[in-house]
Amino acid sequence: xxxxxxxxxxxxxxxxxxxxxxxxxxxxxxxxxxxxxxxxxxxxxxxxxxxxxxxxxxxxxxxxxxxxxxxxxxxxxxxxxxxxxxxxxxxxxxxxxxxxxxxxxxxxxxxxxxxxxxxxxxxxxxxxxxxxxxxxxxxxxxxxxxxxxxxxxxxxxxxxxxxxxxxxxxxxxxxxxxxxxxxxxxxxxxxxxxxxxxxxxxxxxxxxxxxxxxxxxxxxxxxxxxxxxxxxxxxxxxxxxxxxxxxxxxxxxxxxxxxxxxx
Ligand SMILES: Nc1ncnc2c1ncn2[C@@H]1O[C@H](COP(=O)(O)OP(=O)(O)OP(=O)(O)O)[C@@H](O)[C@H]1O
Numbered sequence: 001x002x003x004x005x006x007x008x009x010x011x012x013x014x015x016x017x018x019x020x021x022x023x024x025x026x027x028x029x030x031x032x033x034x035x036x037x038x039x040x041x042x043x044x045x046x047x048x049x050x051x052x053x054x055x056x057x058x059x060x061x062x063x064x065x066x067x068x069x070x071x072x073x074x075x076x077x078x079x080x081x082x083x084x085x086x087x088x089x090x091x092x093x094x095x096x097x098x099x100x101x102x103x104x105x106x107x108x109x110x111x112x113x114x115x116x117x118x119x120x121x122x123x124x125x126x127x128x129x130x131x132x133x134x135x136x137x138x139x140x141x142x143x144x145x146x147x148x149x150x151x152x153x154x155x156x157x158x159x160x161x162x163x164x165x166x167x168x169x170x171x172x173x174x175x176x177x178x179x180x181x182x183x184x185x186x187x188x189x190x191x192x193x194x195x196x197x198x199x200x201x202x203x204x205x206x207x208x209x210x211x212x213x214x215x216x217x218x219x220x221x222x223x224x225x226x227x228x229x230x231x232x233x234x235x236x237x238x239x240x241x242x243x244x245x246x247x248x249x250x251x252x253x254x255x256x257x258x259x260x261x262x263x
Contacts, residue, residue, distance in 0.1 A: 010069075011036045011168055011200050012057065017066035019052050026052050027227045030066070032219050036167075039194050039201040039214045041234065044221035045249065050204045053221065054172055057202065058092055059083070071167065088116055091161030091169040095176050098157060099145040105132060105156045106141040112163040131159040135189060151182035155189065162193075168200045169193075175207045187213040208252060212238065220246055224255075 012034035019026040026049040034040040042050050055061050057068055059075040068075050073086050099108050109128035113119055119127065132141050135155040145153060154174055161169055174190070175183040187210050194201055205211060211218060211234050218237070220230040222245055230237050230246045238250035248255050 009036050010034065011071055012040075012202065013067075013069040014053075014057070015067045015069075017053075017056060017068060018064045019049060019056060019061065020064040025064075025226050027221060028065075030219075030221070030228050032228070032231060034168075034200060034202055035217075036200055037194065037198050038216040039190060039203060041211050041215035041218035042202065042204045042221065043206055043211050043215075043218050043234075043249070045206065045223060045255070048221040048223040050206070050221060051172060054170055054202070054204050058090060058170055059087065088164055089166050089168070091164070091166040093154070093157040093161045093169070093171045093174065095173045099153060099160070101145050104142050104144055105137060105148070105159075108145070108156060109160045109163050112160065116164055127163065128159075131162055132156070134162070134193070135159045149182070150177050151186060154178065154186055158189070158193075162199070166199070168202065171201060171203045171205075173205055174203060175205060175210050180209070183207065183210060184213065190214050208250065220249065 010033040014033075015031050017030040018028045030053065042053055044050055052061070056063060057070065062076045070086060071089060075083075075086060078086055099105070100111065103111070106125065106128045109131050110124045113124045113127055129138065129141055132138055135158050137152060137155055137159065140148060140152060145156070148156070158169070158171070171190070174186055178186065190201055190203070191214055193199055201214075203214065215234040217232060218234045219228050220237070221227065222229040229243055230241060237246055241247055241250070244256045
């Protein structure tokens with residue numbers, strides 16, 4: 001079953017995107033859409049450009065070619081106040097959770113509220129507590145990042161990314177460094193937030209279990225192909241893809257070229 005409403009519209013459009021560093025291409029001709037309310041996964045092996053794509057989507061890198069539309073706006077073309085207004089409408093959680101070590105979890109979630117809203121201190125505290133409650137951390141509001149587990153840090157990172165109620169959340173490798181049980185709990189949380197709040201998630205991951213558990217749709221990038229090699233429902237790709245590299249990924253086998261090299 002999918003969380004995407006029938007006729008769901010696109011909140012992200014990537015058209016013919018090329019990424020290059022020092023003239024060297026990471027990928028070319030990447031095009032896809034993310035629909036409102038879905039959990040969209042960017043997957044692929046190490047070094048294929050998943051994080052690079054994510055960074056383009058949130059405006060950290062300008063496209064070498066092509067165009068990225070976020071909530072109807074060409075992110076690379078925006079400047080100043082218009083750019084800040086758009087960035088305020090997207091939340092990002094980096095791999096580590098990236099919490100400020102000297103602040104409590106509640107204090108961490110108040111940071112974007114202080115920066116971007118005129119809410120008084122009591123209201124900020126209430127919002128921060130509500131966000132922590134949404135990710136199952138209501139009782140940990142007063143703890144410091146050093147006093148919590150890796151899984152809790154990821155949840156707190158999601159709560160902070162949600163502080164300003166963004167319609168789109170970008171998550172960079174949310175399962176990295178987590179044991180399988182904690183990772184499954186985080187997957188369940190992501191699905192629940194997408195379902196209950198209608199938030200759109202764009203998730204970078206190479207964790208097969210997570211991809212199958214949370215992904216409504218996905219794209220797969222490939223380093224050798226320097227681009228996209230698959231798009232669609234991850235379960236269908238697992239069961240039906242004719243591409244040997246895609247099949248190998250979903251079967252946890254070495255890609256065909258490396259199998260040959262090892263023989
Ligand atoms: N700022 C940068 N400058 C130069 N090269 C970069 C930069 N960022 C990434 N690259 C290169 O781009 C390629 C893709 O890297 P990227 O981190 O996007 O891959 P990834 O799919 O996210 O990998 P992983 O799963 O290992 O994190 C790599 O060859 C990397 O060295």
